[in-house]
Amino acid sequence: MKVRTVLRDVAPEELGVTDSHDHLFFKTAVLPGQELDDEDAALAEVRAFAEVGGQAIVQWTPYGLGRRAAILPKISAETGIHLVASTGLHRAEHYPDGVVEAVRLRLAEVFVQELTEGIGDTGVKAGLIKVAGGFHRLEEHARTVMSAAAEAHHATGAPIAIHHExxxxxxxxxxxxxxxxxxxxxxxxxxxxxxxxxxGFHLELAARGSFLAFDGPSRANHATDPRLFDCLGALVDAGYADRLLLGGDTTTARARFTADGPGIPFLLTGLRPRLIRHFGEDFATSVFVANPARAFATAWRT
Structure with a gap:
C-alpha cells in the first residue's frame, strides 16, 4: 500500500498530519477573478501549514482547472510537505467551452495516463481521481465522468474523491x-x-463503508462551522470515527491565510484544538493522521 505523491510513492505512515482536501492552484469559470494561480502565494500557504505542524496536503484540483502540476514538486521539496495531485474532471460549468467535449470520449485513458505516466509532460503523477455529482442527482455528465473514473480505478487502484454539489x-x-x-x-x-x-443521511453513508470528508471550514455561505461538531459527534457516537476526513478546501485567493482568510493552517490552529476539547486527542489523530493514511493509500497496479 502506497500513497502516490508528486515526488514519489510513500508508505501510508509517512503521510503524517494531513489536510485531506485543499487547493494550491485552482482556476474555474464560476469564480472569475478569484483564481489560485500565484506560485509565491501557494508556497507561502504551504509553509504556513508546515509551521503549525502540517505534513501533507491532498490537492483535489482535477484536469483542466489550472493545477500547475510542474510547480508542485518544487513546493513539496522546499517545504517538506507531501503533496498529492489529482486527475479527474469537475462539473461541466467549471470549464470554458470546448474543454470537456475535447476529452469526453477518452476520459478513462486521460485519467490512467495522468495516474501512471504523469500530467502532461511534467512527469508528475496524480495520486487521486476527483469527480463531481450534481445537486440531488447524477446527470449524464456526472455518470459519464464517474464511469470513466471507475474504469481508471480498476486499471490503477487509485482512490476516487467526489465533490457533492x-x-x-x-x-x-x-x-x-x-x-x-x-x-x-x-x-x-x-x-x-x-x-x-x-x-441520518451521514450515518447511512458511513454504514456503506466509504470515507466521509468534511471540508471548507469557515465558509460563510455554507452550513459548515455552526453544525460541523454536531455532524461529527453523531458519527463518532455511532462508531464511525475511523471513516472521517477533514480538509480546508481553499478555492479563492481571498480565503488564503496569506490574504487574511482562514486558509489551510486554520485546520490545525483553529479547528484541531476544538476537536481535541470536544472529542479527545485520539480523535484528532484519527482524522488528521490515521484516516488519511488509509483513505489515500492503495495497492497501485501500475
Missing part, C-alpha cells in the same frame, strides 16, 4: 460507483458532506 447525492454516487461499477467502498471519498448536515 451542496453535499447532496452521495447515496446516488455509491449506488453507481460501488453497487454498479464495483469500486470498493473503502476507495471512495465522499466530499463536502458538511454542506448537507443531515445526521
Amino acid at each position: 451542496l453535499g447532496t447525492a452521495a447515496d446516488a454516487v455509491l449506488d453507481l460507483l460501488v453497487d454498479e461499477l464495483n469500486v470498493p467502498p473503502a476507495n471512495v471519498i465522499l466530499g463536502h458532506l458538511n454542506r448537507f448536515p443531515d445526521h
Whole structure:
C-alpha cells in the first residue's frame, strides 16, 4: 500500500498530519477573478501549514482547472510537505467551452495516463481521481465522468474523491460507483458532506463503508462551522470515527491565510484544538493522521 505523491510513492505512515482536501492552484469559470494561480502565494500557504505542524496536503484540483502540476514538486521539496495531485474532471460549468467535449470520449485513458505516466509532460503523477455529482442527482455528465473514473480505478487502484454539489447525492454516487461499477467502498471519498448536515443521511453513508470528508471550514455561505461538531459527534457516537476526513478546501485567493482568510493552517490552529476539547486527542489523530493514511493509500497496479 502506497500513497502516490508528486515526488514519489510513500508508505501510508509517512503521510503524517494531513489536510485531506485543499487547493494550491485552482482556476474555474464560476469564480472569475478569484483564481489560485500565484506560485509565491501557494508556497507561502504551504509553509504556513508546515509551521503549525502540517505534513501533507491532498490537492483535489482535477484536469483542466489550472493545477500547475510542474510547480508542485518544487513546493513539496522546499517545504517538506507531501503533496498529492489529482486527475479527474469537475462539473461541466467549471470549464470554458470546448474543454470537456475535447476529452469526453477518452476520459478513462486521460485519467490512467495522468495516474501512471504523469500530467502532461511534467512527469508528475496524480495520486487521486476527483469527480463531481450534481445537486440531488447524477446527470449524464456526472455518470459519464464517474464511469470513466471507475474504469481508471480498476486499471490503477487509485482512490476516487467526489465533490457533492451542496453535499447532496452521495447515496446516488455509491449506488453507481460501488453497487454498479464495483469500486470498493473503502476507495471512495465522499466530499463536502458538511454542506448537507443531515445526521441520518451521514450515518447511512458511513454504514456503506466509504470515507466521509468534511471540508471548507469557515465558509460563510455554507452550513459548515455552526453544525460541523454536531455532524461529527453523531458519527463518532455511532462508531464511525475511523471513516472521517477533514480538509480546508481553499478555492479563492481571498480565503488564503496569506490574504487574511482562514486558509489551510486554520485546520490545525483553529479547528484541531476544538476537536481535541470536544472529542479527545485520539480523535484528532484519527482524522488528521490515521484516516488519511488509509483513505489515500492503495495497492497501485501500475
